[in-house]
Amino acid sequence: MNKLPDIGSNFAEWYQEVLVQAEVIDASPTKGCFVIRPYGYAMWEGIQQELDKKIKALGVQNAYFPLLIPEAFLKKEAKHIEGFSPELAVVTHGGGNKLEEPLVVRPTSETIIYHMFAKWITSWRDLPLSINQWANVVRWEMRTRPFVRSLEFLWQEGHTAHATHEEAVTMATNALAMYKDLYENYLAVPAIAGVKSESERFAGADQTYTVEGLMQDGKALQMCTSHVLAQSFPASFDVNYQDKDGTVKVPHCTSWGFTTRSVGALIMTHGDGNGLIMPPRVAPIQVVIVPIFKTDEERTAILAKVRGIKKDLDAQGVRCVLDDDETKTPGAKFFHWELRGVPVRVEMGPKDLVSNNVVLVNRIETDKAKKKSVVSADNLVSSVTDLLQTIQNNLLQRARDRMRSQWHQADKLATFGPQMDANGGLYQTGWCGSPDCEAKVKEFKGTIRCLLDEKQHSTCMHCTQPSKTDILVAKAY
Amino acid sequence: MNKLPDIGSNFAEWYQEVLVQAEVIDASPTKGCFVIRPYGYAMWEGIQQELDKKIKALGVQNAYFPLLIPEAFLKKEAKHIEGFSPELAVVTHGGGNKLEEPLVVRPTSETIIYHMFAKWITSWRDLPLSINQWANVVRWEMRTRPFVRSLEFLWQEGHTAHATHEEAVTMATNALAMYKDLYENYLAVPAIAGVKSESERFAGADQTYTVEGLMQDGKALQMCTSHVLAQSFPASFDVNYQDKDGTVKVPHCTSWGFTTRSVGALIMTHGDGNGLIMPPRVAPIQVVIVPIFKTDEERTAILAKVRGIKKDLDAQGVRCVLDDDETKTPGAKFFHWELRGVPVRVEMGPKDLVSNNVVLVNRIETDKAKKKSVVSADNLVSSVTDLLQTIQNNLLQRARDRMRSQWHQADKLATFGPQMDANGGLYQTGWCGSPDCEAKVKEFKGTIRCLLDEKQHSTCMHCTQPSKTDILVAKAY
Numbered sequence: 016m017n018k019l020p021d022i023g024s025n026f027a028e029w030y031q032e033v034l035v036q037a038e039v040i041d042a043s044p045t046k047g048c049f050v051i052r053p054y055g056y057a058m059w060e061g062i063q064q065e066l067d068k069k070i071k072a073l074g075v076q077n078a079y080f081p082l083l084i085p086e087a088f089l090k091k092e093a094k095h096i097e098g099f100s101p102e103l104a105v106v107t108h109g110g111g112n113k114l115e116e117p118l119v120v121r122p123t124s125e126t127i128i129y130h131m132f133a134k135w136i137t138s139w140r141d142l143p144l145s146i147n148q149w150a151n152v153v154r155w156e157m158r159t160r161p162f163v164r165s166l167e168f169l170w171q172e173g174h175t176a177h178a179t180h181e182e183a184v185t186m187a188t189n190a191l192a193m194y195k196d197l198y199e200n201y202l203a204v205p206a207i208a209g210v211k212s213e214s215e216r217f218a219g220a221d222q223t224y225t226v227e228g229l230m231q232d233g234k235a236l237q238m239c240t241s242h243v244l245a246q247s248f249p250a251s252f253d254v255n256y257q258d259k260d261g262t263v264k265v266p267h268c269t270s271w272g273f274t275t276r277s278v279g280a281l282i283m284t285h286g287d288g289n290g291l292i293m294p295p296r297v298a299p300i301q302v303v304i305v306p307i308f309k310t311d312e313e314r315t316a317i318l319a320k321v322r323g324i325k326k327d328l329d330a331q332g333v334r335c336v337l338d339d340d341e342t343k344t345p346g347a348k349f350f351h352w353e354l355r356g357v358p359v360r361v362e363m364g365p366k367d368l369v370s371n372n373v374v375l376v377n378r379i380e381t382d383k384a385k386k387k388s389v390v391s392a393d394n395l396v397s398s399v400t401d402l403l404q405t406i407q408n409n410l411l412q413r414a415r416d417r418m419r420s421q422w423h424q425a426d427k428l429a430t431f432g433p434q435m436d437a438n439g440g441l442y443q444t445g446w447c448g449s450p451d452c453e454a455k456v457k458e459f460k461g462t463i464r465c466l467l468d469e470k471q472h473s474t475c476m477h478c479t480q481p482s483k484t485d486i487l488v489a490k491a492y
Numbered sequence: 493m494n495k496l497p498d499i500g501s502n503f504a505e506w507y508q509e510v511l512v513q514a515e516v517i518d519a520s521p522t523k524g525c526f527v528i529r530p531y532g533y534a535m536w537e538g539i540q541q542e543l544d545k546k547i548k549a550l551g552v553q554n555a556y557f558p559l560l561i562p563e564a565f566l567k568k569e570a571k572h573i574e575g576f577s578p579e580l581a582v583v584t585h586g587g588g589n590k591l592e593e594p595l596v597v598r599p600t601s602e603t604i605i606y607h608m609f610a611k612w613i614t615s616w617r618d619l620p621l622s623i624n625q626w627a628n629v630v631r632w633e634m635r636t637r638p639f640v641r642s643l644e645f646l647w648q649e650g651h652t653a654h655a656t657h658e659e660a661v662t663m664a665t666n667a668l669a670m671y672k673d674l675y676e677n678y679l680a681v682p683a684i685a686g687v688k689s690e691s692e693r694f695a696g697a698d699q700t701y702t703v704e705g706l707m708q709d710g711k712a713l714q715m716c717t718s719h720v721l722a723q724s725f726p727a728s729f730d731v732n733y734q735d736k737d738g739t740v741k742v743p744h745c746t747s748w749g750f751t752t753r754s755v756g757a758l759i760m761t762h763g764d765g766n767g768l769i770m771p772p773r774v775a776p777i778q779v780v781i782v783p784i785f786k787t788d789e790e791r792t793a794i795l796a797k798v799r800g801i802k803k804d805l806d807a808q809g810v811r812c813v814l815d816d817d818e819t820k821t822p823g824a825k826f827f828h829w830e831l832r833g834v835p836v837r838v839e840m841g842p843k844d845l846v847s848n849n850v851v852l853v854n855r856i857e858t859d860k861a862k863k864k865s866v867v868s869a870d871n872l873v874s875s876v877t878d879l880l881q882t883i884q885n886n887l888l889q890r891a892r893d894r895m896r897s898q899w900h901q902a903d904k905l906a907t908f909g910p911q912m913d914a915n916g917g918l919y920q921t922g923w924c925g926s927p928d929c930e931a932k933v934k935e936f937k938g939t940i941r942c943l944l945d946e947k948q949h950s951t952c953m954h955c956t957q958p959s960k961t962d963i964l965v966a967k968a969y
Contacts, residue, residue, distance in 0.1 A: 043557070044561075044562055044604065044607050045595065045604070050557050051555060057553075059556075076534075077530060077533050078527070079528040079646065080520070081526075082525075082559075082644050083522050084521075105585040106584075107585065108581070110578060120559075127520070127521065127522070134518070146530070150628075155586045166558075167559050
């Protein structure tokens with residue numbers, strides 16, 4: 016085990032290295048892909064369970080569509096193929112023979128799902144139709160980064176069809192609100208909800224909503240999106256229905272996706288110099304118990320006590336590990352579990368046994384006086400669950416404070432551009448709406464992350480014409 | 493909605509048709525693939541949740557490995573590539589360019605997982621290593637049948653490495669026992685556990701264990717398998733470790749998989765002339781409530797009452813739908829939900845309201861006298877949960893009785909072969925162990941489904957030499 020690269024001065028290497036050392040991912044022999052190891056996959060399973068419940072609560076049903084899509088399908092919608100064709104993986108041979116028509120590995124499933132919608136939607140009675148799929152997708156990426164950008168990733172993709180544009184907008188914004196809630200209240204990651212500029216929209220969408228985050232290195236991360244698709248999109252697949260009045264109409268569709276990128280966002284938001292930090296709600300392991308003893312007599316008594324503690328925590332549904340490996344020193348165990356970001360450590364040694372106390376160690380505190388607390392073994396379960404809740408709250412607060420400190424009100428791109436390029440951060444400014452002014456942001460390696468609801472800036476960051484809307488500008492992953 | 497084909501005389505068409513009419517699957521535009529619609533996917537979700545708990549209870553951890561595997565990997569193990577090469581889908585182009593080395597879409601993941609095991613296993617301390625993956629796989633199939641055989645399917649694949657052969661055998665048989673338990677106690681499908689003959693083993697395995705079922709048309713179905721792999725398999729990927737004594741050894745590996753084929757087994761075991769029959773434990777909908785009324789006054793009173801009933805059932809965790817669609821007649825609703833195999837229907841009409849009763853209708857009974865029962869509305873929840881349990885038990889018993897009636901003790905292949913070819917069924921007989929005698933079974937369109945533990949037959953079915961083991965012979969999917 017090597018020392019982690021310095022998180023402050025070398026965030027990118029810290030990220031790569033902490034993922035490998037904490038056994039979250041590993042390099043794979045397939046270029047551009049990563050192996051998600053059990054500890055990392057457990058984070059995704061937690062997210063899946065939480066999100067799946069929320070999706071079902073919106074009245075959306077899970078289904079499954081083929082991985083391989085006839086190539087012609089992607090070509091039916093002009094903007095869609097334009098957006099995705101550079102990223103496709105193509106199956107040309109199957110069962111030892113060259114295929115008559117190549118199949119693409121799905122980069123997203125609108126095309127095949129709309130083909131089915133055309134069959135399933137014939138009357139106004141069939142609307143809304145709300146489907147979700149948990150799946151893997153492949154997009155050919157050259158510059159990969161674990162979770163953030165890889166050739167294959169895991170996600171859910173929601174696809175819905177509605178009678179009116181308003182209903183579609185409501186669905187897309189409800190999906191966005193669901194995502195923002197999951198980020199903030201489950202992953203303790205502050206989430207900015209906004210609208211994408213036209214140039215940053217999903218290929219074939221009329222409107223793209225986004226949830227943006229700010230990582231510790233001052234770069235923004237697009238954490239998930241939802242889209243209201245152009246009606247031409249379902250129309251390209253002959254999706255239409257007979258309305259109550261007998262006229263034939265095209266439904267208004269949405270799609271929305273949440274990916275394993277969320278695991279990257281989680282890690283890049285909370286980790287520190289000692290490794291990962293897991294917010295308790297998503298933590299695969301919430302508590303590790305480390306017994307400390309020297310003599311055989313102490314060993315017997317302390318192991319009996321900590322086994323009882325583990326049983327009590329298990330009974331309360333606390334995800335808890337007792338590390339009773341006798342080939343390792345307590346210090347080695349502290350290091351091991353801190354690296355993995357387990358939020359609470361319970362220590363019990365001979366003196367604690369005598370006083371009927373245990374020591375609780377808080378993973379996120381750096382102040383030594385606050386890091387440890389001694390509590391009665393009798394109240395252990397409630398002390399632990401209280402501390403887990405405190406850590407969950409504090410992680411969100413801490414990340415919010417950091418975001419606030421890096422969120423700047425800015426007037427002129429010429430002024431804030433160099434600052435952004437050098438230091439990162441979020442810059443709220445005005446925009447006239449022109450693609451030319453938007454393109455200027457690239458000169459400072461930034462992009463418009465999203466359009467904001469509020470309006471504090473009256474002139475455009477570049478041309479100084481009247482601003483139509485406030486925007487948030489940042490360098491991004 | 494058309495009438496279903498006759499289940500007795502035309503089982504294959506009944507199966508295809510019931511899946512479409514009950515909205516379990518739909519044809520897809522990708523040849524050889526099917527769309528799993530929400531009602532079918534909910535069955536798979538139930539199975540996944542149940543099986544995932546059992547897998548974790550065995551100490552196995554979930555992880556995720558890339559979908560696309562370098563082609564050279566499959567060639568490292570001679571028998572493995574021989575078995576799988578006719579079934580591969582090959583990606584030759586990515587991101588607009590021809591790939592230097594083609595990638596195969598995983599048909600199973602031993603090869604890429606062993607590549608990782610070689611990295612993760614270095615010492616005896618790293619064993620056992622037990623990993624599971626929930627994933628989609630692709631095997632190029634020409635003759636497809638929904639769930640039973642399709643180009644793409646969903647599954648879990650367990651992969652473990654152990655210090656000794658005995659431990660590997662224990663793992664493979666534990667996995668098999670877990671599957672058998674799931675089939676019988678969750679899906680109410682009788683399951684025969686046995687060992688495959690050499691010719692039927694997984695490509696690269698020393699031993700393949702199987703769970704076989706008998707469908708209503710008298711054909712056997714291989715419902716899942718587990719394997720002890722030849723040591724040469726991990727050795728081909730340089731998987732080895734240093735043992736306590738300092739010597740370098742190759743671990744003993746297993747793999748085991750359970751697929752969406754289980755949904756096919758479930759449906760082919762229980763369905764009847766009116767449609768699907770869902771065993772209550774896996775049923776996406778366990779109870780449908782149908783209110784019956786004519787006048788507005790009745791409507792108000794009965795809807796209030798059945799909404800209360802639904803609330804009570806929901807509170808007890810019963811998966812329950814209230815069908816209050818007023819555009820459909822009660823008769824149309826009965827038909828709709830019977831087709832979908834919902835095990836219990838609750839009816840309430842004006843007379844029931846007066847007498848404070850409800851009518852429970854049992855989906856699996858054909859005897860009219862037994863099909864309906866009148867119970868007090870006050871005890872409804874316990875009456876319903878009792879009936880669900882009864883139906884679960886009776887479905888398993890009924891399927892067991894059918895299997896028993898079609899399980900024949902047989903001496904000579906020449907005698908039972910024509911009977912099997914004409915009528916299906918299971919034939920327990922003796923076998924000398926020679927591949928020549930095994931090959932003769934094919935003349936009657938059958939195969940050895942598995943070797944059995946018990947020994948009732950002393951001579952081989954074909955050559956009449958002494959039998960080494962009892963076998964079960966059948967025509968199969």
